[in-house]
Amino acid sequence: MKKIISIVLAAAMMFCLLTACGDSTSTGAVATGASSGAAASAASGNASKIKIGVILVGDETEGYTKAHMDGIDAARQSLGLSEDQVIYMKSIPESSECYDTAIKLIKEDGCSAIFSNSYGHQNYMVQAAQENPDVTFVSMTGDFAAISGCKNMKNAFTDVYQSRYVSGVVAGMKIKELADAGKLTDANKDENGNVKVGYVGAFNYAEVVSGYTAFYLGIKSVYPQVTMYVDYTQSWFDVDKEAAMAEKFIGDGCVIIGQHADSTGAPSACEAAFKAGTTVYSVGYNVDMLDVAPDVALTSASNNWSVYYTYAFKCLIDGTDIKTDWAEGYDTDAVKITKLGTACAEGTQEKVDETIKGLKDGSIKVFDTSTFTVSSDNIAATLKASGAKVTCDSGNKVTSCQIDLSYYDFSTGTPTLVYQGQTIEAIVDGAFSESTFRSAPYFSIRIDGINEAS
Amino acid sequence: MSTEAEKKSSEAAKVPFVRIAKRTALPIWKSWGIRLLSVLLALIISALFIFSVTGLDPIAVYVVMWDGTFKSSYSFITTLRDTAMLLCISVALAPAFRMKFWNIGAEGQVLAGGLCTALVMIYLGNLLPQWLLLPLMFVSAVAGGALWAFIPAWFKARWNTNETLFTLMMNYVAINIVDCLTNIWRGAKSSMGNINASTQAGWFPLIFGYRFTLNIIIVAVLSVGMYMYLRFTKHGYEIAVIGESENTAKYIGINVRKVVVRTMLLSGAICGIAGFITVAGKNMTISSGTAEGFGFTAIIVAWLAKFNPGYMALISFLLIFLQKGATQIASSYAALNDYASSIVTGIILFCILGSEFFVNYSLIFRGKHQKGGEKA
Numbered sequence: 001m002k003k004i005i006s007i008v009l010a011a012a013m014m015f016c017l018l019t020a021c022g023d024s025t026s027t028g029a030v031a032t033g034a035s036s037g038a039a040a041s042a043a044s045g046n047a048s049k050i051k052i053g054v055i056l057v058g059d060e061t062e063g064y065t066k067a068h069m070d071g072i073d074a075a076r077q078s079l080g081l082s083e084d085q086v087i088y089m090k091s092i093p094e095s096s097e098c099y100d101t102a103i104k105l106i107k108e109d110g111c112s113a114i115f116s117n118s119y120g121h122q123n124y125m126v127q128a129a130q131e132n133p134d135v136t137f138v139s140m141t142g143d144f145a146a147i148s149g150c151k152n153m154k155n156a157f158t159d160v161y162q163s164r165y166v167s168g169v170v171a172g173m174k175i176k177e178l179a180d181a182g183k184l185t186d187a188n189k190d191e192n193g194n195v196k197v198g199y200v201g202a203f204n205y206a207e208v209v210s211g212y213t214a215f216y217l218g219i220k221s222v223y224p225q226v227t228m229y230v231d232y233t234q235s236w237f238d239v240d241k242e243a244a245m246a247e248k249f250i251g252d253g254c255v256i257i258g259q260h261a262d263s264t265g266a267p268s269a270c271e272a273a274f275k276a277g278t279t280v281y282s283v284g285y286n287v288d289m290l291d292v293a294p295d296v297a298l299t300s301a302s303n304n305w306s307v308y309y310t311y312a313f314k315c316l317i318d319g320t321d322i323k324t325d326w327a328e329g330y331d332t333d334a335v336k337i338t339k340l341g342t343a344c345a346e347g348t349q350e351k352v353d354e355t356i357k358g359l360k361d362g363s364i365k366v367f368d369t370s371t372f373t374v375s376s377d378n379i380a381a382t383l384k385a386s387g388a389k390v391t392c393d394s395g396n397k398v399t400s401c402q403i404d405l406s407y408y409d410f411s412t413g414t415p416t417l418v419y420q421g422q423t424i425e426a427i428v429d430g431a432f433s434e435s436t437f438r439s440a441p442y443f444s445i446r447i448d449g450i451n452e453a454s
Numbered sequence: 455m456s457t458e459a460e461k462k463s464s465e466a467a468k469v470p471f472v473r474i475a476k477r478t479a480l481p482i483w484k485s486w487g488i489r490l491l492s493v494l495l496a497l498i499i500s501a502l503f504i505f506s507v508t509g510l511d512p513i514a515v516y517v518v519m520w521d522g523t524f525k526s527s528y529s530f531i532t533t534l535r536d537t538a539m540l541l542c543i544s545v546a547l548a549p550a551f552r553m554k555f556w557n558i559g560a561e562g563q564v565l566a567g568g569l570c571t572a573l574v575m576i577y578l579g580n581l582l583p584q585w586l587l588l589p590l591m592f593v594s595a596v597a598g599g600a601l602w603a604f605i606p607a608w609f610k611a612r613w614n615t616n617e618t619l620f621t622l623m624m625n626y627v628a629i630n631i632v633d634c635l636t637n638i639w640r641g642a643k644s645s646m647g648n649i650n651a652s653t654q655a656g657w658f659p660l661i662f663g664y665r666f667t668l669n670i671i672i673v674a675v676l677s678v679g680m681y682m683y684l685r686f687t688k689h690g691y692e693i694a695v696i697g698e699s700e701n702t703a704k705y706i707g708i709n710v711r712k713v714v715v716r717t718m719l720l721s722g723a724i725c726g727i728a729g730f731i732t733v734a735g736k737n738m739t740i741s742s743g744t745a746e747g748f749g750f751t752a753i754i755v756a757w758l759a760k761f762n763p764g765y766m767a768l769i770s771f772l773l774i775f776l777q778k779g780a781t782q783i784a785s786s787y788a789a790l791n792d793y794a795s796s797i798v799t800g801i802i803l804f805c806i807l808g809s810e811f812f813v814n815y816s817l818i819f820r821g822k823h824q825k826g827g828e829k830a
Contacts, residue, residue: 059784059791089785091792094645096737100532108526120645127648203644234637236644386642409651410641411576418652444642 047079047317050112052086053105055098055125057118059090062237063286064262068117068140071305075313078306087111094120102128106135113316115309116140118236119207122155129153136322138312141207143440144407146324147419154322156312157439158303159329161214162359165366166337167283167301168218169355170348171197171256174281174298175223177345178255183279187253194227194449198249200242200259200266201232204385204452208232208260210434210443214366215258215283215301216450221371222351229254231453239265246270250280256298258283267293281343288338298348300338307334327435330359367432367443369398378446386444387415388426396448401426403442473818485813492809496802503801508789518786519779519798533774535666538673539732540770541763543745543752545673545680546724548761549717551753552684554697555610557718559621560725561749562628563602565742567726569632570598571656571733572649572740576639579655587656592730599726600719602628607718611711625749629742636741648738658735669731676724677763684761693717725749758810776802 054072058065069088076086087109089101098121105111106128113136116125122142129137129150138154139145145155175195178184189195197219201208216228229249233241242265246257250273257280259266270282271293282293284300308326315322328334340348358364373396374382382388389402405421424437434443446452480488501512523533543560550557574591582590606620640646650656661667684690692713696703703710728748733740751773759765780795790798 060788061791087785091781091784093743095739095741095743100528103528104526104532107528119643120647123645123647123651205642205644207644408641409647410643411639411646411649415641416580416652 046319047081048085050081050085050313050316051110052081052313052316053102053109053111053114054086054088055092055101055105055114055116055121056088056090057092057094057116057121058237058262062262063264064236065090065117067286067303068305071303071307071309072115074306075309078310079313079317081313092116092121094118094124096124098124099127102137103131106132112136113138113312115312119143126150126153136316138322141440143438143442144419144421146438147405147407147421149419154324154326155439156308156323156326157435157441158305158308158334159327159435160301160303160335161210161366161434161441161443162329163301163303163335163337164211164214165218165221165359166352166355167258167299168215168220169222169351170218170299170337170340170344171215171258171281171283172219172222172226173345173348173351174343175219175226175255178279179223184255185253188255188279189253190227192227194225195223196249196252196254197226197228197256197258198246198252198254199228199230200245200249200257200261201230202236202261203234204232206386206444207441209386209446210441211260211301212258213372213443213445213447213450216447217366217371218355219256220449221355226449228258228450229453230450233261235261237262239263242266243269246282247273250278255279256281256283259285262286264289264292267297270296284338290339290341294341296343297341298344299340302336302338304334304336307332325439327439329435330356365431367434369427369430369432372398372447372449374398374445375448378448381446381452382444385446388442388444390445398427398432398445401432401445403437403444405438405442469820471820474815475818477814477816480813488812489806489809492805492812493802496805499805500798500801503797504790507794508787510787510789515783515787515790515798518782519776522778522780522782523775525782529778531664533771533778535664535669535736536774536777537767537770538666538670539728539736539746540748540752540755540774541767542673542676542728542731543725543748544755544759544766544770545677545763546721546728547752547756548680548763548766549684549690549693550721551756552697552761553693553714553717555607555714555718556618557603557606557621557721558618558753559602559606559624559749560721560752561745561747562621562625563599563722563725564729564732564745564749565625565628565632565740566602566722567595567599567729568733568740568744569628569635569729570594570726571730575649575656575734579650580653584655588658588734591656591734592727595726595730595733596723597726599729600723603718603722603725604715607715611714632740632742632744646739646741649733649740651738656734657738658731666731666735669735672727672731676727677767680724681763689713689716754807758807772806773803 056065056068060066060069072086087105092098092101098116102114102125105114115138117140119141122139125137125139126148129152133152136152138156141157142155145153184195199212201212212230219226231245233245235241242261242263246266246269249257257266257270267282267284267289270280273280274296281296281298282289283298286302287300289297289300307328312322355364374390374392375396379390382390387404390398391400393399402423403426404423406417407419408415409418426432432443435441504510504512504515523529543564547557547560571591574594579587602624606617606624609615609620610617636646658665658668692708695708696710696713700710732744737744755766755769758769776799780799783790783795784792
């Protein structure tokens, strides 16, 4: 009995200690709560009532999600919304948990708008959108809002292919410098003398194909004799797989490793190989890779999400409808490349500025059909992989590309229509018109010079 | 005189500072008192961790954690749904563990059941009417789960292979088959999305506004059924005897091989049902993450509850409560990310598991023992 009493006493003492330290910190919490409350009341009328829920596939440790959070925070501050008006739900997988989270954000927190940042969230967002017609749902990178028949469902994507093109220009400058300095060996070239580039992709669908093709064409605009190898990790974020794939490319003699995957796996692998004496440089995605790869990171293609979030939040405050499909690029600075690394070739900054200027004034078109060819094998590969019907002239230049924007269920082997969309002609004025018919990328042509792993 | 005193003191030194002795049954209030204290201790340790690492107010963090389950009726009902899923797998494991057959393969058996469900939904979903489709999905899920359990059970019964390794490896086989198939099914998209999104064929009907109401009902029935089965049937008795001593079982004429295979078929079949309700009532799709690691967590649940379905329900609820709390914490505080909140739930779980030691054993300190001796 004595023992029990002594245990209870000890526990009680520790509990007192705990409440004491709890008290001291809770006063701090009250103080910050008051200050944020003041900020909220400073915001005008409707703005102070709005609550926005954000469903994120990762958290701040992961580049893609971090970029979204930075954009949201910037938009929130510029519009005078308080911190508690935006609710982050982090590390929500692309599963029914996304649906659960959306419903909770509406029921528990009273959110009138829900944003999600990963493609796979879209199916669950639309499910919740159908059940909550008064709430606005924005599925970033999604592709079927316009054809889903769900009026409160929206999609948005940046013209990130433009910044990938510019990052390709940076890589091209580096290859040119290496070639001019005689630093490339035969192992760095294929049998036709083309310099090898590797690309760590996530999935073999349009968003990635559009990105790596833009990257390749960017390189080619500076240094035409290149060939690129693309492989897929089947995951958006997998440090080990991305590193392993980069290592394989480096072993095959690639001098530039690009990526459309969210981790630092590939740049780290490049840095390690470079330190071991191999000539290889890295172009990243989303975030500056200079921290993990100071000697080899040239730049990263990235987005400036605050442009979109500012627009969307402003619509919510004003009570106007958000565009069903939003896509903007260098014209509104919604895309960018990160700070150039020290490894970049001389004159890169000038070339980059010139390219961005060209993209802004329309004198440069990323998917200009005169800059690439598509062989009959690649026409067949494109049809097989994506259903896009490509026709070319005698010089293998693309003259037409028919794309069906319908949303299909592929599970049974034969595509089953889920949402009917239009079939569009994507070649407009001698260039492939990307992200204009809907925000999500639909460029899926397999062009010559890029070797996709089958 | 002096030598005797020395001898006495050296004898005292030989008595270990603390001895561990098995307790005889503790009164209920005492055993639950120990458990309650362990929770309190866990909260204190976690509070120290939270405060020292992040400087946040631990009590505010606990309130957020509580919110993970109790913030709204929707939070609560989804907690119940996930509890049902974990409980279902624990119920499946109970008979196998009772028999001391180490079925570490629940994850794979759940996936096998889920995969069979998905296969029927995808390939027959648009051909069969709903009243025929659901029973067919159920039967195929049971068959799939049972098959996944049968293979290691049969090898164990036939050649006495190591069932721990065998069932564990079967998990990876199932995970990779599911990955392979979902990769085909997603087609030109980056994720597969819901199965039969346009027709909703094979989805559970809405009951009280939720599809997973049926999940909770099915698991409740299974739990009661398993309690009766283990407690009141001849099969249950045979399982208990084999678990205590295989030789005794043989001696009294129990066909051990037969019971092993039969019990594992049952275990796998119920895991298959867990896969079925997850795919058709909760996710409406399948991925290699469909079992959510519950196949392993359920092992803890089954053991802690000593195979009593009532306790299993309680412990499942506690674990899901902690999991939901961790998610809520990670989303509410930048300083407490996924990993940090997992540490907090880890501390709580560790203390609760640790308390079972003090429920089952008592510590006898040196001085105390002598006193006890004097009394006697």
